[in-house]
Amino acid sequence: MSQTKEQFEALLSKYLDKSCSLNEVKELFSYVGNPEYQERLEIVMDKHYKTLVPGAEVHDVDWEEMFNSIVDDRKKTKVRSLWSRVIPIAAAIIVVVSAGMLIWGNQQEKNQKTQTASIKKDIAPGGNKAILKLADGTEIVLDGHSTGMLANEDGTKISKTADGMLLYDATKSTGHVTAAATENHINTLSTPSGGQYMLILPDKTKVWLNAESSISYPSVFAGEERNVSLIGEAYFEVSKDKQHPFKVKAGAAEVKVLGTHFNIMSYAQEGQTQVSLAEGSVRVDLGNDSKVLSPGQQASIKAGSTHITLRNVDIDEVTNWKNGLFQFDNTPLEQVMRQIERWYSVDVVYEGVKPDLYITGMISRSNNVSKILTLIEETGGIEFEIGDKQIVVKKSKRR
Amino acid sequence: MAAQIGTYDLAGEKLLLQQIAMGDETAFKSIFDAYKARTFTFVVNFIHSKADAEEIVQDTFMSLWQNRNTLTTVEHPRNYIYTVVRNKTMRYLSNVARDEKMMKVVWANMQVEVNPTEEAMQMRESKELINKALSMLSEQKQMIFRMCREQGMSHENIALETGLSKSRVKNIMVEILKYIKVFLSRNSLIIGLFWSFLSFF
Numbered sequence: 310m311s312q313t314k315e316q317f318e319a320l321l322s323k324y325l326d327k328s329c330s331l332n333e334v335k336e337l338f339s340y341v342g343n344p345e346y347q348e349r350l351e352i353v354m355d356k357h358y359k360t361l362v363p364g365a366e367v368h369d370v371d372w373e374e375m376f377n378s379i380v381d382d383r384k385k386t387k388v389r390s391l392w393s394r395v396i397p398i399a400a401a402i403i404v405v406v407s408a409g410m411l412i413w414g415n416q417q418e419k420n421q422k423t424q425t426a427s428i429k430k431d432i433a434p435g436g437n438k439a440i441l442k443l444a445d446g447t448e449i450v451l452d453g454h455s456t457g458m459l460a461n462e463d464g465t466k467i468s469k470t471a472d473g474m475l476l477y478d479a480t481k482s483t484g485h486v487t488a489a490a491t492e493n494h495i496n497t498l499s500t501p502s503g504g505q506y507m508l509i510l511p512d513k514t515k516v517w518l519n520a521e522s523s524i525s526y527p528s529v530f531a532g533e534e535r536n537v538s539l540i541g542e543a544y545f546e547v548s549k550d551k552q553h554p555f556k557v558k559a560g561a562a563e564v565k566v567l568g569t570h571f572n573i574m575s576y577a578q579e580g581q582t583q584v585s586l587a588e589g590s591v592r593v594d595l596g597n598d599s600k601v602l603s604p605g606q607q608a609s610i611k612a613g614s615t616h617i618t619l620r621n622v623d624i625d626e627v628t629n630w631k632n633g634l635f636q637f638d639n640t641p642l643e644q645v646m647r648q649i650e651r652w653y654s655v656d657v658v659y660e661g662v663k664p665d666l667y668i669t670g671m672i673s674r675s676n677n678v679s680k681i682l683t684l685i686e687e688t689g690g691i692e693f694e695i696g697d698k699q700i701v702v703k704k705s706k707r708r
Numbered sequence: 709m710a711a712q713i714g715t716y717d718l719a720g721e722k723l724l725l726q727q728i729a730m731g732d733e734t735a736f737k738s739i740f741d742a743y744k745a746r747t748f749t750f751v752v753n754f755i756h757s758k759a760d761a762e763e764i765v766q767d768t769f770m771s772l773w774q775n776r777n778t779l780t781t782v783e784h785p786r787n788y789i790y791t792v793v794r795n796k797t798m799r800y801l802s803n804v805a806r807d808e809k810m811m812k813v814v815w816a817n818m819q820v821e822v823n824p825t826e827e828a829m830q831m832r833e834s835k836e837l838i839n840k841a842l843s844m845l846s847e848q849k850q851m852i853f854r855m856c857r858e859q860g861m862s863h864e865n866i867a868l869e870t871g872l873s874k875s876r877v878k879n880i881m882v883e884i885l886k887y888i889k890v891f892l893s894r895n896s897l898i899i900g901l902f903w904s905f906l907s908f909f
Contacts, residue, residue: 325753327818334815335808342805350801354754354794363745366752370762371875376740378873379770380733446809446844499806502799523806540806577802656771656795658788660781696775703781 317346321353342540343560344577345612431695432678435503435520435652437473444494444528451475451506462528463494465511479511479529499523500541502654510537514555515546517631520651521576542574544631547589559584562610562617566591571602572628578647580612585627593617633674635681642666645685646702653678660703664691721785728772729779736776739785740769747793754797755804756817759879764796766873809844816890817883841891845884852877853884 320337323329329337340346438452441459449459451469458468465479475498500506500522508516512530522541530553538558547555547566557564559575560582569589575582584593585607592601593608598616600608607622629636635652637645645668646657652674666688672681678700682693686705694701721742727735747768751761771792772779782788804810842850852870855861863881867874 324818327756327820329815329818331812331815334811334818338801338805338811341801347798351794351798354750354797355790357753358746358750358790358794361746361749361753363749366758367745367748369758369875369879370748370765371873372740372744374873374875375744375762375766375769376737379740379766379773380736442807442809448809497806501803521802656792658778658791660778661783694775694778696778697771699771699775701775701778 314349317349318353321350325357342577343612344575344580344582345561347577347580347612432653432655432698432700434675434677435505435654437506438504439475439498439500439506439518441467441475442497442499443467444496462496465528467496467528473505474507474509476509477511477528494528495525496528497523497525502651510535512550512553512555513548517544519543519630520654539573539575541576542572542630544570544572544628546570560610561595562608563594564591565594572624574627576647576651579644582610583627584608585622585624587624587628629671630674634671635674636671637668639667639669642668642685642691642702646700649678649681649700654698656699658699658701660701662704664702664704666691716786718784718786722782725779725782725785729776731776736773739772739789743786743789744769747789750793751797755800756814757879757883759876759883760800762873762876762879764793764800767796768793812891813845813883813887816887819886819890837892838888841888842884844891845887849880849884852880856881 317337317340320329320333320340323333324337341350438450441449441451443449443460444462447460456469456472458466459475460467465477468476468478470476498506498508498518500518500520502521504520506518508518508524510516510526510530511528512535514535516524518524519542522539522543524537524539524543526537533553535550535553535555536558537556540559545555545557545566547569555566557566557573559573562575562582562584564571564573564584566589569591570587571589571591572585572587573582574585584591584602586602586604588604590601590603592599593610595610595617596615600617600619602608602619605621605624606619607627609618609620610616611618623638626636626638635645635648642664649655650657655678666685668685668688670684672684679695682695682700686692690705692703692705694703721739724735724739728739744765748761748765751764752758755761755764768789772789804814842853845853848870852866855866855869856863861869863874863877866872866877870877872880
């Protein structure tokens with residue numbers, strides 16, 4: 310079903326009215342996951358907030374209790390929740406920080422003084438965590454270090470082989486599994502903010518899933534094509550199989566591959582879908598437009614657009630996240646901050662006008678957020694305040 | 709624009725934020741009281757869950773209070789508070805968009821509550837269905853349901869045990885029962901069922 314603004318607004322209207330069917334709810338949420346409609350949704354929300362009249366439901370909340378638990382909370386130390394996340398990954402931090410290379414610069418004047426982020430608190434980075442949903446609806450939380458077999462679906466053994474990796478082993482599946490039988494046996498792997506995971510599909514294709522992402526795929530590839538769908542960001546190393554093209558649906562685009570290595574970024578917040586090719590060959594389809602990529606090329610589809618733009622990119626830059634690095638090349642600050650939001654699971658708030666800053670550099674994703682913020686501050690003109698699950702961006706008082 | 713009475717007192721609220729930044733609880737109570745209803749209704753309208761809306765609103769004000777030192781230079785208090793709520797709501801909706809189970813829960817919450825009829829029930833068969841319905845919900849909800857049903861705990865005791873507010877526990881139970889009812893009516897002919905049984909909660 311093609312998506313249109315009218316359809317979206319009609320569905321949203323019914324949703325707010327509570328008069329839609331379950332299928333309409335599902336359809337509406339397919340728009341919510343689509344970068345094209347993010348802004349539209351925000352506009353509706355803004356208008357709604359200004360004109361709404363609080364209703365009777367307000368009485369179903371104990372506000373006194375809520376207020377008291379908020380102000381009393383300040384007496385508890387918040388440090389505890391940070392420590393429980395920091396300690397398991399402390400070993401990783403020690404190794405990786407020393408290996409991180411940092412090259413910072415931007416278009417403004419370099420500030421001679423070094424500034425440190427005003428740190429009253431700090432925020433630990435993300436780690437290997439995800440949720441796997443099987444075809445029958447069972448959800449398995451993948452968090453922690455245990456390994457072993459998780460389930461068996463359609464003859465495929467699903468197991469967790471190491472911290473952060475999920476393997477689908479279809480080699481010993483007995484008998485024939487028809488495409489029709491497995492059509493509805495879709496598994497979904499989802500990562501939260503601050504999560505990442507690696508997955509080996511039943512055809513041995515490797516997938517690295519970034520934060521706030523989810524990928525859906527069958528437990529066995531039994532049809533003419535190998536179909537998966539993606540929200541968010543993932544890097545693929547598709548195993549060669551000329552007879553069975555591998556297809557990824559991301560937002561409005563469809564990427565068809567034979568055997569190759571590529572990255573797809575399709576977060577609603579970024580307002581565009583980008584497919585970047587490392588090796589091999591892919592074709593990107595969007596409605597009537599279709600482009601074939603060669604290695605080093607990136608196809609870009611802006612939200613709402615009906616055509617695909619190609620350009621050359623440094624492929625390592627695009628895919629370095631899977632190697633545990635943030636890499637920026639003249640990247641606008643806002644985009645940098647959105648990546649930080651997803652990996653550190655925080656909200657970023659801007660005070661006043663958003664700074665016109667471009668960031669270049671590379672740093673390990675294993676660092677606490679203050680390290681990265683301190684380095685950005687050094688470029689001058691900007692200051693960060695780290696709060697509880699929040700980072701405030703402000704103009705620096707010093708010049 | 710029926711909602712606003714008079715014009716917005718920008719200067720007054722900026723001053724309140726300054727006071728909050730210095731730890732003034734009374735000032736914080738003023739802002740809390742000014743925005744609790746609007747933010748709550750906003751979230752409920754977009755996510756259809758009073759229990760989760762309560763959590764989002766609590767997180768919002770908690771965030772404001774805990775990060776109060778950053779409030780000193782906020783230019784527009786009303787927009788600032790709204791932006792925090794809106795972003796949390798968007799994140800919630802994005803999570804629902806990736807989870808079909810959650811979509812079903814959202815839809816179930818949209819259904820109108822119908823008065824239960826008391827009828828003789830077929831316990832055994834329905835019990836399995838109830839467990840199946842429950843298994844679709846989050847761990848937390850399953851736990852709360854078990855505390856209430858199997859352990860016979862009061863909402864107050866469940867609240868103490870889980871650290872959630874009493875109103876939240878109550879709203880969660882209401883939403884679980886609603887979900888089970890909707891689930892059962894789609895999967896079984898026995899509708900009127902042990903509503904009388906469930907109505908003990």
